[in-house]
Amino acid sequence: MIAGLLLQVAAAAGPQAETQWPEQATAADAARLDRWEEALEIGRAGVIGAGEGALLAARSPLFETSAALSNSNIPQGLYNCSITKLDGDPDGGLPYIAYSPFKCRVVDQNGRKHFTKLTGSQRTIGWIDKVDNKQSAYLGTLIYHYEDALVAYGKTAKRDQAAVVQRIGAKRWRMVFPFPEYESKVDVMELTPVE
Secondary structure (H helix, E strand, O other): OHHHHHHHHHHHHOOOOOOOHHHHOOHHHHHHHHOHHHHHHHHHHHHHHOOOHHHHHOOOOOOOOOOOEOOOOOOOEEEEEEEEEEEEOOOOOOOEEEOOOEEEEEEEEOOEEEEEEOOOOEEEEEEEEEEEOOEEEEEEEEEEOOOOOOOOOOOOOOOEEEEEEEEEEOOEEEEEEEOOOOOEEEEEEEEEEOO
16 A cells, blocks of 8 residues: 555656755745744653653754754665654643654655654655755655545645654654644654664
């Protein structure tokens, strides 16, 4: 099923090499990406305010706004990708939820990076484009594991995914999803290569 979805995404993207993400981003996602640092600080404050700051410190510098290193260009390959949700909704949400690692893949395609979360009940598929030496931008779409059709990015806000991609260690990257549609103030995905 995922292979078929990859072909759908590639076909939709066409043969062009350097599509600029600002031209593709919806206004809502461009605004969210501009506020990624604010989202991360709000998420951190929610966790610390709930008395669980040690959970953040244990995974340093994953949740620190200043953690980005030079060369944000994530290499192609298979990754372990763990998602953490910070500062859940007031109506019963938890301040810190960390999921066991899933599998994700990055592929070089036509001069761009194609990203797929391969496992889990909620997956995301899209493109990573370099912004500058310290960050890239991800725009993608949400798909559920039982679905066999992809809703294209920009067609529905509830499916659109946007993240800042940064290198935070020798073989460690993160994707910061500011103000996601569901469950938290910020989602942070940690990516480490499958050895």
